[in-house]
Amino acid sequence: MSIEAAAPRRTTRIQQEKREKILEAALDVFSANGFRGATIDQIAEAAGMSKPNLLYYFRGKEDMHTTLMVRLLETWLAPLRELDDVGDPVTELRSYIRKKLEMSRDFPRESRLFANEILQGAPRIKELLEGELRSLVDEKANIIKSWMRAGKIARTDPWHLIFAIWATTQHYADFDVQVRSVLGPDRGGDGRFEDAARFLEQLFIDGLKPGK
């Protein structure tokens, strides 16, 4: 026994990799089936390992889910965090909307994971919403308000503006099946995101140009 107190075991490279692989599989399964719809067996199979082996790396299903959730929330809110006081308001907002839409295109699983959670009443991240998220949105809403006061963009409700941006952009990930179904095989292909980008730009940016 060494002199030092029992140091918490360093996580080895192999442990890290396994945990990553599991989380990747869990994201797949949770986002496609929701928390209750997902089974540990499904995740295990998707990760290419046995169920007891998963439970060696995570305490349980709940553990995987919250780990995913907390980690992804950061990525998810990054674009909003970047909304910057000093930039040109219209440019900032345009860039925010584009980033959000790109996230729906590139990370639809993450979007659906959150959508699932919120739909079920956000039992596992309610505090985060009321705390961290709320203050972040308040902060950014105030920035937007200051832009309005300065006459840089049209006056409107910043909170609902943010909701509208969330709703319209995430719609293309969360309601993907519906979007594709309605657009049909022709218009529903890869081009739909460019069409959406053009539309949203017109809707939000043109509508927000100052002086009507």
Place this chain on the structure above:
Amino acid sequence: MSIEAAAPRRTTRIQQEKREKILEAALDVFSANGFRGATIDQIAEAAGMSKPNLLYYFRGKEDMHTTLMVRLLETWLAPLRELDDVGDPVTELRSYIRKKLEMSRDFPRESRLFANEILQGAPRIKELLEGELRSLVDEKANIIKSWMRAGKIARTDPWHLIFAIWATTQHYADFDVQVRSVLGPDRGGDGRFEDAARFLEQLFIDGLKPGK
């Protein structure tokens, strides 16, 4: 035995009432927990009857769900169906948006039921989306297009316009927890729907006024 062929048994008043009661309970449970998250026992308890009794009126969980789904789809699409060729375009769209928002306020369970289904890939109503819904949207999109050609409203993509209206209005039902959390106790009360109505009116209607 009578001369007539075995007539399909008339559904009695009591049967109708029980089925209604069950569907009401099922809507509660399905919308709050999703299909897989809902249990027959929960529905039975919510309906105030025993599980085997439920299964006397419905063949199974799936049966309740599809019955709900098909029935509610009509209600859900009613506002869009009413979008009328002959009315004033701006009035028509304003009225559509208002109705959709009111539905989110008055029928949040229905909204969440659909959201849940779509999120999971719409396994049970995919054909409906690709058939009935698609042709309805196409029809209305063409009406909107004709308005644009006539210079009555600004030019934009009608399909994505419809998506944006769906997304923004249903957001207030599907993401209710998040909306409330972000707005906080003060702004998140009953008034949030009026604020939303004002905002959406400005966003969509002002933005669509013809001639920029």
Place this chain on the structure above:
DNA sequence: CTAACGTTTGTCCAATTGGTCAAAAAATGC
């Protein structure tokens, strides 16, 4: 080589859950 430790798995278990069934209880027709 071997002891110690980290990793993996087969097996098992208890709880949950969708659904069945036969028998009891109501309701209905005569």
Place this chain on the structure above:
DNA sequence: GCATTTTTTGACCAATTGGACAAACGTTAG
């Protein structure tokens, strides 16, 4: 009142599922 039909329920079942565990396996340091 009585026979028939409809409605309700208690008991039961098989499948699924989250999780526990000890034994087996691999790896590494001495």
